[in-house]
Amino acid sequence: MAHQKEKVIGREKEKGQLDRCLNSTDPELVAIYGRRRVGKTFLVREHLAKQLVFELTGLQSRSMRQQLENCWLELQRYFPGQHIAQPESWINAFEQLRSLLETAKTKPGNKRVLFFDEFPWLDTRRSNFLNAFGKFWNDYASRESNLVIIICGSAASWMIRKVIKGKGGLHNRVTTRICLQPFSLKETRQYLKYRRVRLDDYQICQLYMAIGGVPLYLSWIKPGESTHQSIDRLCFDEGGMLKDEFQHLYAALFENHTQHVTVIRALAKKSSGLVRNELLAAMKLTSGGGITTTIEELIQSGFIHESPPRNNKKKGTVYRLKDEYSLFYLRWIETNRSSGNNIWMRKSSSPAYRTWCGYAFETLCLKHVAEIKNALSIGGVETEESSWFHRPVSEQDEGAQVDMVIDRRDRCINLCEMKFSEDTFTISKSYARDLERKVRVFKRVTKTRDTVFLTMVTSFGVKKNDYCNRLVNTEVTLSDLMK
Numbered sequence: 001m002a003h004q005k006e007k008v009i010g011r012e013k014e015k016g017q018l019d020r021c022l023n024s025t026d027p028e029l030v031a032i033y034g035r036r037r038v039g040k041t042f043l044v045r046e047h048l049a050k051q052l053v054f055e056l057t058g059l060q061s062r063s064m065r066q067q068l069e070n071c072w073l074e075l076q077r078y079f080p081g082q083h084i085a086q087p088e089s090w091i092n093a094f095e096q097l098r099s100l101l102e103t104a105k106t107k108p109g110n111k112r113v114l115f116f117d118e119f120p121w122l123d124t125r126r127s128n129f130l131n132a133f134g135k136f137w138n139d140y141a142s143r144e145s146n147l148v149i150i151i152c153g154s155a156a157s158w159m160i161r162k163v164i165k166g167k168g169g170l171h172n173r174v175t176t177r178i179c180l181q182p183f184s185l186k187e188t189r190q191y192l193k194y195r196r197v198r199l200d201d202y203q204i205c206q207l208y209m210a211i212g213g214v215p216l217y218l219s220w221i222k223p224g225e226s227t228h229q230s231i232d233r234l235c236f237d238e239g240g241m242l243k244d245e246f247q248h249l250y251a252a253l254f255e256n257h258t259q260h261v262t263v264i265r266a267l268a269k270k271s272s273g274l275v276r277n278e279l280l281a282a283m284k285l286t287s288g289g290g291i292t293t294t295i296e297e298l299i300q301s302g303f304i305h306e307s308p309p310r311n312n313k314k315k316g317t318v319y320r321l322k323d324e325y326s327l328f329y330l331r332w333i334e335t336n337r338s339s340g341n342n343i344w345m346r347k348s349s350s351p352a353y354r355t356w357c358g359y360a361f362e363t364l365c366l367k368h369v370a371e372i373k374n375a376l377s378i379g380g381v382e383t384e385e386s387s388w389f390h391r392p393v394s395e396q397d398e399g400a401q402v403d404m405v406i407d408r409r410d411r412c413i414n415l416c417e418m419k420f421s422e423d424t425f426t427i428s429k430s431y432a433r434d435l436e437r438k439v440r441v442f443k444r445v446t447k448t449r450d451t452v453f454l455t456m457v458t459s460f461g462v463k464k465n466d467y468c469n470r471l472v473n474t475e476v477t478l479s480d481l482m483k
Contacts, residue, residue, distance in 0.1 A: 010187030034180035037216035058121030090132035183213030209360035212324035273320035307387035361420035375480035400441035432467035
C-alpha cells in the first residue's frame with residue numbers, strides 16, 4: 001500500500017484556537033504542552049504549514065553551543081541567500097531572527113508563524129535562553145501584529161512552571177494555552193478508519209481501554225489485526241513498541257519524575273481512587289513533600305482525574321489514574337514480562353481481566369462526560385460533575401459510593417453507574433439491591449430535594465427485566481460515547 005500523507009484528524013477545538021490566533025489583530029504567543037507522542041508537533045506543522053516561516057526544535061541533552069549551532073543552521077534554511085553569522089549567544093541569535101523577519105517581505109495583514117518545538121530543551125544550564133526569548137517577545141514580537149509565536153514542549157512540569165506560571169519575562173505574556181490531550185473515542189475511530197483499520201466499536205473500546213487515544217500508539221495498529229492481536233504484538237511480544245514505553249514516559253515529561261511515578265503506582269492499585277491523605281499513606285509519606293505540585297502537574301498533563309466532592313469541598317477530592325496505558329502497563333505488562341504467543345488472548349478470560357475492564361471503562365466514561373450529557377439530552381444544561389461517597393459512621397449505618405454524580409441546574413441529579421460487558425448487561429437480584437442502597441443512602445445523606453435519576457452507562461444497553469424497569473431511569477451506550 002502506498003504511503004499516504006497524514007492529515008489532522010479531529011482536534012476541532014485546538015484547530016479553532018489556532019485559527020483565532022491567525023485571525024487576531026494582535027500578536028499572539030501560544031503555549032502548547034502535553035504528553036509526548038500526543039501529536040503537538042504534527043498539529044502545528046500540518047495545520048499552520050502555509051503560515052510557518054521559521055521553526056526551531058530543541059535538541060535533547062545537548063550543550064548550548066550545539067543548540068546555537070542548530071539554530072544557525074535553521075536560520076540559514078528558512079532565510080536562504082542571507083549572510084548569517086553563527087550566533088555566540090541567544091541574545092545574538094534572537095537579534096538575527098528579528099533582523100531577518102524585518103527584512104523578509106510579507107503581505108500586510110498576513111500572519112507569520114514562528115514555531116519553537118521542544119522549547120524546554122533549548123533552555124540549557126546557564127544559557128540565558130529564557131531571558132533572551134523574553135526580551136525578543138517583549139521588545140519586538142509583542143509589537144508585531146502579524147506574528148504568531150508558538151512554543152511547544154513535552155516537559156509538562158517545565159512548561160507549567162517556567163512559562164504558564166512563570167514569574168520572569170514571560171509572566172502573563174501567553175495569550176493562548178493548549179494542553180493537547182489524547183484522542184477521544186470518536187477521534188480514535190476516525191483516525192483508525194483513516195488508516196484503514198476496520199474495527200467495530202466494541203473492539204475500538206477495548207483497544208482504547210488498553211493504550212488510550214495517543215495518536216502515535218494508534219498508528220502502530222495494523223489493518224487486519226484484531227484488538228487482541230494488536231495488544232499482544234505491541235505490549236507483550238519481545239520488541240513490542242509499548243512493552244517498555246512506561247520507563248520513558250514520565251522521565252520525558254517531568255523533572256525529578258520519581259515522585260510522579262510513585263503517585264501513578266499508588267493510584268493504579270485503587271480503582272475507586274484516593275483522597276489526599278490516603279494517597280500520602282499509600283506513598284508512605286507523612287507530609288506533603290511537594291506532593292501538591294506533583295499532583296497538579298499530573299492533572300495538567302492528563303494523567304490524573306480530579307473529582308471534587310459535591311459542593312466542592314476540596315478536602316474530599318478524589319484522585320484517580322486516568323491514563324489508560326499506565327494502568328494497563330502496571331496491571332498487565334509489568335507483571336507478565338515473559339514473551340510468548342497470545343499472552344493477552346489467554347489473560348482476557350481471567351477474573352482479573354473482568355476487574356480491569358470495569359475500572360478501565362469507568363475511567364473512559366469519566367473522560368467522555370460531554371458525550372454522556374448529550375446522550376441524556378442535557379448537553380445545554382449547566383451541570384457540575386463530582387464523585388460522592390459516604391463511609392458508615394456506625395454499625396447500623398450504610399455506606400455507598402457513586403463514581404459520577406451529575407448535578408443539573410434543572411433540579412435533577414443523575415447518579416451514573418458504569419458497566420462494561422460483552423453483551424447486553426443484566427441487572428441481577430444482588431446488584432439491584434446494591435443500586436437501591438446507593439440511591440437510598442445518597443438521598444438520605446445529601447437530603448437533596450432534587451429528582452434523582454439512576455443512569456446506566458454500558459457497552460450495549462441493559463437487558464429489560466423487572467429490576468431494570470423498576471430502577472433504571474436513563475441509559476447511555478458505547479455508541480453514544482462514540483458520537
